[in-house]
Structure formats: C-alpha cells, structure tokens
Amino acid sequence: MSERTIKVDYLARVEGEGAMYVKIKDNKLEDVKLKIFEPPRFFEAFLRGRDFREAPDITARICGICPIAYELGASCAMEDACGVTVGGQLRELRRLIYCGEWIESHILHMAMLHAPDFLGYQDAIRMAKDHPGVVRDALRLKKIGNDIMVILGGREIHPINLCVGGFYKVPKKREVRALMPDLEWGREATISLIKLIKTFPMPDFKQDYEFVAMRHPKEYAIIEGRLVSNKGMDIPIRDYDKTLVESQVPHSTALHTRVVGRDTCHVGPLARYSLNFDQLTPLCRQTAREAGLGPACFNPFQSILVRGIEVLYSFEEAIRIVGQYEEPDAPRVEVNPRAATGYGCTEAPRGICYHRYTIDEGGVIRDVKIVSPTAVNQPTIERDLRRFVEPNLGMTDEKLQWHCEQAIRNYDPCISCSCHFLKLTVDRS
Amino acid sequence: MSEENHHVLLVGIGNEFRGDDGAGCYVVGKIMSRGGGRLVTKILARGGTDLIECWRGYETVYVVDAASSGQEPGTVHRFEVPAQSLPKGVFCTSTHALSLADVIHLAQTLDELPPKVIVYGIEAGSFEHGSGLTEKVKAGADKLAEELSGEINSFLEREGRHA
Numbered sequence: 001m002s003e004r005t006i007k008v009d010y011l012a013r014v015e016g017e018g019a020m021y022v023k024i025k026d027n028k029l030e031d032v033k034l035k036i037f038e039p040p041r042f043f044e045a046f047l048r049g050r051d052f053r054e055a056p057d058i059t060a061r062i063c064g065i066c067p068i069a070y071e072l073g074a075s076c077a078m079e080d081a082c083g084v085t086v087g088g089q090l091r092e093l094r095r096l097i098y099c100g101e102w103i104e105s106h107i108l109h110m111a112m113l114h115a116p117d118f119l120g121y122q123d124a125i126r127m128a129k130d131h132p133g134v135v136r137d138a139l140r141l142k143k144i145g146n147d148i149m150v151i152l153g154g155r156e157i158h159p160i161n162l163c164v165g166g167f168y169k170v171p172k173k174r175e176v177r178a179l180m181p182d183l184e185w186g187r188e189a190t191i192s193l194i195k196l197i198k199t200f201p202m203p204d205f206k207q208d209y210e211f212v213a214m215r216h217p218k219e220y221a222i223i224e225g226r227l228v229s230n231k232g233m234d235i236p237i238r239d240y241d242k243t244l245v246e247s248q249v250p251h252s253t254a255l256h257t258r259v260v261g262r263d264t265c266h267v268g269p270l271a272r273y274s275l276n277f278d279q280l281t282p283l284c285r286q287t288a289r290e291a292g293l294g295p296a297c298f299n300p301f302q303s304i305l306v307r308g309i310e311v312l313y314s315f316e317e318a319i320r321i322v323g324q325y326e327e328p329d330a331p332r333v334e335v336n337p338r339a340a341t342g343y344g345c346t347e348a349p350r351g352i353c354y355h356r357y358t359i360d361e362g363g364v365i366r367d368v369k370i371v372s373p374t375a376v377n378q379p380t381i382e383r384d385l386r387r388f389v390e391p392n393l394g395m396t397d398e399k400l401q402w403h404c405e406q407a408i409r410n411y412d413p414c415i416s417c418s419c420h421f422l423k424l425t426v427d428r429s
Numbered sequence: 430m431s432e433e434n435h436h437v438l439l440v441g442i443g444n445e446f447r448g449d450d451g452a453g454c455y456v457v458g459k460i461m462s463r464g465g466g467r468l469v470t471k472i473l474a475r476g477g478t479d480l481i482e483c484w485r486g487y488e489t490v491y492v493v494d495a496a497s498s499g500q501e502p503g504t505v506h507r508f509e510v511p512a513q514s515l516p517k518g519v520f521c522t523s524t525h526a527l528s529l530a531d532v533i534h535l536a537q538t539l540d541e542l543p544p545k546v547i548v549y550g551i552e553a554g555s556f557e558h559g560s561g562l563t564e565k566v567k568a569g570a571d572k573l574a575e576e577l578s579g580e581i582n583s584f585l586e587r588e589g590r591h592a
Contacts, residue, residue, distance in 0.1 A: 128538045143482040329521050
C-alpha cells in the first residue's frame, strides 16, 4: 500500500490564509481539500443594530483589495430597501470607481501573483529579473486603477467617499478629465500584456461549469442586473436565497455555496465573459479572438487572459465615462429609511458579491447576509483540484503541487473576504 | 512647490489604526507639524509595490516604517540602501503586500530604486486594533522625529536646497 500526501500549509500569492491538502492512496485520489482557516470575522453579526447609512463604510473593511464591491453592494441593497434609484452621472461614477477596482485587482493578480506560475518562477521578484518590462508596466497599470479610486473614493484602500445614495462629494470635472492620458496609455499597455500572456503555456483543462454572473440589458454588468447562468438560471437578485444555498463544512471558516437542485457554480471573470461576451466592446472582442479565446471560456487556466480582457474593458469604459463626465447637481440622492428588506449584488473582481439587509422604520439594521465570491467558488476550486489531480497522478509531487497551487490561483481567491461565519458547537455533556 | 523639493521625499508606511504599525505615519506627521515646510511627504497605508510608483523620480528618499524583529519596543533601526541591504525579518510582512525588503529588491531588479534610500524602522510593541502608539514606541518615535528632522535639514543644507 502506498500513500502520498501533498500538503501546502500556507498558500502563497493569495489574499488571506488558506491551505491545500491532497491525499493519494494506492495511486488513487482519496481526498482533496481547500482549507480556509482564516479566522471568522463576524461582519454580519456586528452590522446588526447599526444605522443603515453605516453599512458601506463598515463593509468596506471586509477587503482591502475589493472594498468597492462591498460598499456598492451595501449601498444598492439599502437603496432597494428604501425604494430609491441612483442614476445619471452618479451611476456613471459608480461604474468608473468599479473600473478602478477591477484594474488594480486584476493586474495585481495577473502580473504579480499568477504569471509566475505560468513562467516557472517562485514569485514576481524572480520573474522581474527576466521580464522587467512586464512588471514595470503592471505596476503602472495598477497605479492607474488606484488613482481612479483615490480621485473618486478619497483613498485606494477602504475608500471613504461612497455612501448610500451616491457620494459624500463628487470629483471636479478637471480632476476626472486629468485621468485621460493614463487611461489611454493603459488601454494600449493592456493589449500588449494580453499578447504576451497569449504565449504562456496553458494546460488543456475544460470543465463543465454552471457559470453564474449578472446580466444587464444594456451594458457589461458590473453594478446592476439579473442573475443568469448557462444552465437556465435567470432571476432577480431578490431570489438569490431561493436559488443559491450555503452550507458549512468542517475544514473551512467560509460557507460552501450550491445551486438548488444542481451542483456547485463558478463566478468571476470566466462566468461574466462567457455569459456577456456580446456586451464587450468591439476592441475587447477582437483582442479576445486574437488571443485565441472563443465567445465562452471553460478552461480556468485561461482566466489570466480573460482578466486581461476585463482590464481592457475597464480602461475603455473608464475612457467613455471620463470623456462624457459633467459634475452632477448633487453628490447623492436623499434616502429615507422605511421598514423593508433590500437586496444588492455587484460584480466584484472575483465574481458576484451578494448583500441582503433588513432594516426597520428608523433605519436600524436588523438582519444581514453577505456572500463573497470566494465562498461561492470554494467547492468549485476543490472540484477542479480533484479533476486535475486524477488524470495527472503520474506527475512528481513537486510538479503536482505546482499545478494545484496554480489551479487555486485561477480563481484569485480572496480568503479574507470569505470568512464571515463560524458554526460553534458547545458540547456540555 | 520649488523644483528642488522634487529631489527629496519622506514616506511613512503603516496603518495608524493598528497600534504601533502607525509609527512611520506618526513620525512623518510630527516632522510636518514641526515645520516640514515644503518637503514632499507621503503616507502609504500599505507599502508594497505602491512604494515603487511613489518614489519614482526622487534622488533621495527617507522611509519610516514599523519594525518587528523582536528587539525592545521603541528601538530604532537605520539602513542606507543600496550601501546596506535590508535584512529579512526586521520589517513587517503581510499576506496582502510585499515586505519592504522585497520591494527594495524588486525595485533594484527593475532599476527603479532611487540613488539613495534611507530606511528607518521603529520596533513595535503591539499591532492591536485601535489608534495611538504604545508608550515606549511613542518615545522612540518622538526621538526619531527630532533626529530625522535634523538629518533631513542638514542634508538639504549640504545639498544647497531648503525644505
């Protein structure tokens, strides 16, 4: 009897603390676990009893990489509860700051965290010796994303300028227009980066996923839309809890999500791209085709390319918004509380980020549910690992571990975001 | 802002809401409040690769960050890069960003390291949530603010520039 265990106690190049465990017995795969042991953070619990206007600033603290997803998810849910719609330039500014978040998050992951896997480097520092231009351009691209967040949000980490109804203060037209030269440079630099990534060796690993993403009738959905999938889902956000359910597993402080009556699902860039390819710009579609991508992508290792297409989209969308920006008359729409439950969902860099709040007539939060995209993807990541390891048992442990870590990074997991929950059982017998 | 000041930059790194992690920001704030004049200063909540974008084009950069090497809280470390290399394990690390030593290494690789980088580390006592420095760290930070202010002024005078 032979037994092999591949264990990575602390996964590198992911956000937060997680581990991987693969057990092979008699040349058969016995167990695979993506262990999430980041301490639970209880956000849902300590939002209860707070004023509804505090939710965006509190939930921003869930993540330093994707705070906009939380701030806007909370804001949209509160506006839904209070019967308010935010439109016009305020809505455009929300899309613009989200473009900034997509750019900084995607570029950090693509160039600094994921690219070393494909090129055989332990980390980006060693990669920089042989590919200094890539790293230099990536740092500049990331900074442009940060700059958008600073101009609109006040700072790039946990921005302080977003609120229920819009913004505390809107930027001046000249501040926004000043972004244009960098955005135009960024669009071209991203195309060059995609051309380079196209040459990376990609494992052939197509999977039959249920992709879940938002879809909007008029735009590549980021802050608004219905939830759709390639297996028949087409629901308003308020039906989320009837369609996607969470359960606890012993090896994770993050809850696992499944589609009711079906299986795990996949959220994030691959899902958005595959469900909304027709809504990308002509330049994005052309660049995708030239990079060898079809109108849908079922190979998670190609997510690095798809992220590149989304960065290109973000630059084009930012250029569009910046070009037409006029300062709105008021920085926000007035929102008065009423007793209701509101639902919000936006497309975080890693996938849909769902918020549900119940508030009372005084605007006090009574109940909260927040689901991060990494929590949704966690069982899908484990399934990918299982399906990748099974036909590759002949690989050396070292090679298998390398590819397994790469497979986890396909999802750019944000482990810190996913840990809102811990089921605590006290046995007093 | 005069042209001269684009040659010298003072950066504080840290999160002022994580106890002594904010020591670097505290020192920079103190120097500014004591009349830092038009010296260019920046505060970075997380250092990481943002530092490389932040110091591009400067000739001399002073960086102040919290340190965590196990020495007495409030102890001040000083390193002059590139003459000295930054030892690993002295400055704080994070799962979210590269350590200061790694950033300097990356900047050297990319040929993005300013000609002179002086790094100060203040040994932290606590990284607990909440603002304010612990007593020994505050004493060390106050002393460093005074000395560093003098060092920067002397440097600028020697160079014929004025803060």
